[in-house]
Amino acid sequence: MSKTLKFLLWSFLALLLLQIGFGEKCGSKSSEPMVKQTQVKGRKYKVEVMNKCPMCPIINLRLKCQGFPQSLVDPTLLRVLSSSTGNCVVNDGLPLSPMETLSFNYSNSHQLALRPLSWSFQCE
C-alpha cells in the first residue's frame, strides 16, 4: 500500500472515530432537533426549530420540506435547496446554539409538513 493511501485511510478512520465520539454526546433520541408547528390564527402557522442538544451547537440542519414554497419564508431562515426532493436547510446551515430555538411564521391555506432530515453536532 502506498504511503498516501495509508495516510488517507488512517485519516478517514480517525475522522470516523471522532464522529462516533461526537455523536455520543448528543446521539440519543432526546437530543434530536425538534420541529414544532402551531396554528397561530387562521391561515398563519408558527414554526419553531429547536436544537435540543444541551452541549453542542447544531450545524447543517436539513428539513424534509416537500411542497414548501420559498416565497413563504425568508431564505436565510429556511432555504429551499430542492423543491423536487423537498430538501431545505435551516439558518443557511450555520450553527444553532445548544437549546436555541429559531422561529418563523408562514401563511398558507393548510399546514405544510416539515421534519428533521439530517444534521451534525459541532462539539468541542
Ligand SMILES: *[C@@H]1O[C@H](CO)[C@@H](O)[C@H](O)[C@H]1NC(C)=O
Ligand atoms: C409569529 O406570529 C406570532 C403571532 O402573531 C407573533 O407573536 C410572533 O412574533 C411571530 N413570529 C415571528 C418570528 O415573526
